[in-house]
Amino acid sequence: MAEASPSPLSHDAYFALEQQQDQRFEYMAGQVFAMTGGTERHAMISGNTLVALSTGLRHKPCRVYGPDMKLFIAEHDKFCYPDTMVLCEEGKRSKLYVENPLCIVEVLSEATESYDRGLKFEHYRAISSLKAYLLLNQDRAHAELFERDPGGTWHLSEASGEEGAVEIATLGISLSLADLYRQVDFDSD
Structure with missing residues (x-):
């Protein structure tokens, strides 16, 4: 973000x-x-994630949004653009923004990683409907999934390598890292 x-x-x-x-x-x-x-890698990973989530949730009453949809976090009077969001029954939609996602995905970059892990995640945790926060590394095939249990405690699970997979229990789906990182060139800068 700028000034x-x-x-x-x-x-x-x-x-x-x-x-x-x-x-x-x-x-x-x-x-x-x-x-x-x-970056190009960021766009590829974000697009692949949108496709994987949309495919995995096609028979569920959920909607998957990409990086052009705003999220409103009332508790912080904040509008932001997550890379990917999933809204199900609790989600609220309007023409310009959505509220109460069940899952948010961010693709990490050197410029935003500390923000995505820190203040942004703090703001996201204020969303009572949010049960899963997925961070995807853009320099290697690596995923970190934070899931909130019924008591409100967040738990971390990780997956690495293209043979890995992320099990998002709250959505009832598994995302393979091979799909999330399809055609991503880690050798290019």
């Missing part, structure tokens, strides 16, 4: 700003932050 806007904006002013600009912005409590673009 914040100079004065607080309302939600409507934020929506208008995004309609007028070619880039996307995150919003938090009246402050707007310009977002930076991703």
